[in-house]
Amino acid sequence: MELAGEMGLAILAGAIGLAFSNLDKISRFKGAGFEAEMNMVHTIIENQTEPSPEQKKQAIQSDVLSNEEARILVSLQKPGYTWRYARTVSGEVSLPLNKTESILFSLMTRGFAKNGTGSNGEIWAITNVGKSAQEQYEQKKNA
Template identity: 70%
Template sequence: MSLAIIAGALGLAFSNIDKLSRFKGAGFEAEMKMVEAIIENQTEPSSEQREEARRADAITDIESRVLNSLQKPGYTWRYAKTVAGEVSRPLREIESTLSSLMSRGLAKKAAGSNGEIWAATAVGKSVQEQHELKAR
């Protein structure tokens, strides 16, 4: 009986998932920002996003390295401290770079269990790809 109630509650939650920002119950928790980032991370940028990336300002080499670190396979969200270690730059510089990328729509942040977590947007991925192509 309790299993049927849980299944029904989950079914109702997912039928209205577009209206939820956070769902918690029966040992299950989901936050839409996290789900959206996972989906965006696993999909290719759309043609509109690629065109927006072409119109975006050029990025620096360090911004490219930060965006590349945010796209590391197996991870959707990254802590600034982890990114700083991977690109061998001071944490303050990486935090500033991430904020700059976010203000331009190339990165986004959310709250993680140990502080702010960061992810590249689809436009950010496309801008980083174009930067790498130009550098070749």
């Protein structure tokens, strides 16, 4: 029992090492007081990058956005937020919550949005393909 502190530290170091050795393969890791949620980190990084040429091409090949879908995608891109609750988005775009949720699920199935779990329920984020589709929608609208 003399080395209990050292043993705990070794376990924590091992847990951290395991988490970071396979960043692309894990979605959630918890051990020895350390927890990693890689989907959240990936989304934050994706939110700060521009869509790739492949993602732009995918957005071009996708069907056209409706006005409501475009407004929801704009709301998902609100500066300072990576993840948004449907209730918040619903208020910002002035649509009923059930309609907003339906549109969010439609956007997700088309690869324009993704969801996760937040402290108060389901949360939503825009993907790079969604960013590109929304940008193209705005360009067509303003042309």
